[in-house]
Amino acid sequence: MPGLLIVEGSSFPDERGFFMESFREEDLKGSPIPHLVQENLSRSKKGVARGLHYQLAPRAVGKLVRCVRGRILDVALDIRKGSPTYGRWAALELSDRGNRMFWIPPGFAHGFYALEDCDVLYKVSRYWSAEVDRGILWNDPALGIRWPSDKALVSAKDAALPPLAQAENNLTWTTD
DSSP states (O other): OTTOEEEEOOOEEETTEEEOOSOOGGGGTTSSOOOOOEEEEEEEOTTBEEEEEEEOTTSOOOEEEEEEESEEEEEEEEOOBTOTTTTOEEEEEEESSSOEEEEEOTTEEEEEEESSSEEEEEEESSOOOGGGEEEOOTTOTTTOOOOSOSOOBOOHHHHTOOOGGGSOOOOBOOOO
């Protein structure tokens, strides 16, 4: 889907384990990924679903997501009004094996399902703001997201999120 990126880094394994540069700002120069201002860590048990989260404009946020322990199914949902892919989603398995990240730009809602106990590290393009924090119900049937299970452990906040059709959303698609 336009705007989503898979970022692959290098890893150098040997008999002791491995070494990798987990983030190198200069590697992103020339890419559509903007300057990243904060890093967050989320720990989840197997079977947890988080999301689908986003922030309203003008404080919409992009996320560079990595799973540093365990495995997740990471999901991005296009919620940019006027986008040719509005309401469509993309999913990618991320794990602690390798050095893969998923760039989810502003205009997408983000969520994940913990396939194993996991730690998820993500860098963001804007700071979190309660005033513009919004979400969409993770299992909204109209979206058709193929989650690993229709049962998940979710927070009370996430369980009360509206479906996409009723979600507050001022994000729009642009061709820039």
